Amino acid sequence: MSSLRTRLATVSHLEWNKGPGSRFAKSFGQCPKARALNMSKKRVILTLEQRIEMIEFHEEGTSERKLEDIFGCGKTQVNKILKDKIMIRKE
Numbered sequence: 001m002s003s004l005r006t007r008l009a010t011v012s013h014l015e016w017n018k019g020p021g022s023r024f025a026k027s028f029g030q031c032p033k034a035r036a037l038n039m040s041k042k043r044v045i046l047t048l049e050q051r052i053e054m055i056e057f058h059e060e061g062t063s064e065r066k067l068e069d070i071f072g073c074g075k076t077q078v079n080k081i082l083k084d085k086i087m088i089r090k091e
Contacts, residue, residue: 044073046081048091054078055085 046054054067062070067078081088 041074044071044077046071046073046077048088051081051088054081055088058082 050071054071057067057070058064064075064078064082068075071078
């Protein structure tokens with residue numbers, strides 16, 4: 001239980017002491033996850049052609065993780081496109 005409290009205290013401490021010049025960053029090193037919490041990712045809207053291309057890549061054996069990297073979108077979007085591939089091809 002105390003380790004959970006320590007982690008929660010660390011996270012809240014990171015929220016208040018952002019940046020490489022903060023006291024926390026100097027003593028413990030900059031934490032990449034802490035920066036990721038504060039950054040928002042832009043939405044990626046794929047065209048119909050890109051969605052069809054993603055489906056074809058997947059059918060050729062490309063992993064879902066690799067598709068995320070290629071098209072610059074998240075795993076939820078990739079999974080939804082692959083799940084709805086029949087409807088996408090009808091468009």
